[in-house]
Amino acid sequence: MSSKLPAAFVEKMNDLLGTDQIEPFMASYDQPRAFGIRVNTAKISIEDFKQCATFAIQPVPWAPEGFYYEEGVRPGKHPYYHAGLYYIQEPSAMAPVQLLDVKPGERVLDLCAAPGGKSTQIAAKLQGEGVLVVNDNHSDRVKALVKNLELFGVRNAVVLNEKPERMIPVFRGYFDKILIDGPCSGEGMFRKEEDMMSSWERHSVEQCSLMQRELLVQAAQMLAPGGRIVYSTCTFSPEENEAQIAAFLDGHEEFEVVPVRDFEPGRPDWLRAPWVDPCAFSPRAVEAVAGTARLWPHRLKGEGHFAAVLRRAPASAGRAADERPAAAAAQPPAAGKRSGREALRQGKGRAEPPRAAVSLEPLRAFEKELLRGEPYGAAQLVCYGEHAYASPAGLPELHGLKVVRPGWYIGALHRGRFEPSHALAMGLRMSEAKRALSFAIQDGRALRYLKGETLEVAESEIVRDPAGSGSAKGYCLVGIDGHPVGWGKWNDGMLKNEYPPGWRWT
Known part of the structure; x- marks a missing residue:
């Protein structure tokens, strides 16, 4: 494959790497690709996954949840994939979220999120606590983002289709952590997607650099004092990497680089x-980029x-109270306290004329019949038209933004009945359903x-709550080996399939 690489790219890498490194770098393109999956630890532990994995796996050193698998294995054609137990992801792409160091309960933004690989990795680290806001400004890419979040059973994510500004x-x-997996020239994708080579010369490095610089500046304004940004690309060009960080540091004295020790360092030299903007960087910025990380094939x-x-300096005691105005303004009432204060917000993310409130009685009846406990946690129940969502607590008002999902999609209230969503099924645990059916994988x-x-x-296969009605008739949560995959409706020995047509095994 090395013979197919663009001549200009080869010449540039030769100048950068020098004679001692260019030969092994070029040889890597003729080696077999590395394939990876990442375990969804929000649904299954790593140890349990190792026990049930039906194909050989080897650990990815920099990602505890990551594993290599051999070429020829088709993990996307396995029931466990449809249960959301793992995500198929290129191994080096697992590193940025690992460096983000996400903790449960934090507020995290994935600014350039589609198709959602890194978003699902963040969600697993949050373990259902805190707030995850995922955004992509390309409307045609957001559908894949939503589907992957639903497949992974993410309960606390908000999906936007907005320009960052x-x-x-x-x-x-507002945010404790922000990931910017920036749009780039994609030089690190040549082996994975050969069509990237043909588009490389048309895909301007200069244009990508301008977008990346804007994204860093915009993200900085949404980060709380003491917060962390991880900026990543899948390209090798210094214009899109070290130069972006140096320029950002020179414009933002309150930020510093947190040195990464597990990979080869960035290249201040x-x-x-000659490809880098000739403007002079400060000695502080030049020295700092040695703490960035490069993963070489x-x-x-x-x-x-x-x-x-990148870490933002903590606020001084005198400023800390007014650094996060958005968060302070919008603590919603907890959904668990179902008084008359439930939110029945209308609209699609933009201000609209008031409509008549949708009755929640069919949803309440479904919850009483089918659900145990409080699966929504502290989330606030909101309705956009006929669609009900569990919106994460502490979320500011989103009026004026293009909201694709204001939270966990619960289902539709239509003509006096409630239809549970596939997202609800994938986000539940089997133990949270009063009627459930689990098929063994065999x-x-x-x-x-x-x-x-x-x-x-x-009828004897339907597991029912002893404290419930005892009837097997109606909706039940369907699983495979104890992991939810969707809904079914049981009646008189037959299970009507509620698995969405667009998700079905083909």
């Missing part, structure tokens, strides 16, 4: 390369990445369910 007034100083099993960890009905077929199911 429009988000700043709403989220100024490349700030003098000839040094590890992965396609390559760049990452920088049971042929597991695959037939994923294909959308109506199934014969004996």
Whole structure:
């Protein structure tokens, strides 16, 4: 494959790497690719996954949840994939979220999120606590983002389709952690996607650099004092990597680079390369970029990445109270306290004329019949039209923004009945359903369910809550080996399949 690389790219890398490194770098393109999956620890522990994995896996050194698998294995064609137990992800792409150091309960933004690989990785680290806001300004890419979040069973995510500058007034100083996996020239994707080579010369490095610089400046305004930004790309060009960090540091004295020790360091000497903007960087900025990280395809099993960890200085005691105005303004009432203060917000993320409130009685009846405990936690129940969502607590008002999902999608209230969503099923645990049915993976009905077929199911197979009605009739949560995959409706020995057509096994 090395013979297919663009000549201009080869010449540039030769100048950057020099004679001692260019040969192994070029040779890496003729080596087999590394394939990876990342375990969804919000649904299954790493140890339990190792026990049930049906194909050989080897650990990815820099990601505890990551594993290599062999070429030829098709993990996307397995029931466990449809249960959201893992995400198929290029191994080096797992590093940025690991460096973000997400903790449960934090407020996290994935600014350039589609198709959602890193978003689902963040969600697993949050363990259902805190707030995850994911955004992508390309409307055609947001559908894949939503689907992956639903597949992973994420309960506390808000999905936006916005330009970052429009988000700043709403989220100024709001987030503890921000990931910027910036749009880039994609030089690290050549081996994975060969069509990237043909588009590389048309995909301007200069244009990408301008977008990246804007994203860093915009993200900085949404970060809380003491917070952390991880900026990453899948390209090798210093213009999009070290130069971006140096320029940002020179414009933002309140930020510093947190040195990354687990990978090869960034290259301060490349700030003098002829491709870099000739403006002079300060000695502080030049020295700091040595703390960034480069993942090289000839040094590890992965396609390559760049990452920088940026930390904002903590606020002084006198300023701390007014640094996060958006968060302070919008603590909603807890959904668990279902008084008359429940939110019945209308609209689609933009201000609209008031409509008549949708009755929640069908939803309440469904909850009483099917759900145990408080699966929504402290989330606030909101309605956009006929659609009900559990919106994360502490979220500021989103009026004026393009909101694709204001939270966990619960289902639709339509003509006096409630239809639970597939997202609700994927976000529940089997123990949270009063009626449940779990097929063993060896049971042929597991695959037939994923294909959308109506199934014969004996009444004795439906697990029911002893404190409930005792009836097996109606909705039940369907799982495979104890992991939810969707809904079914049981009646008189038959299970009507509620698995969405667009998700079905083909």
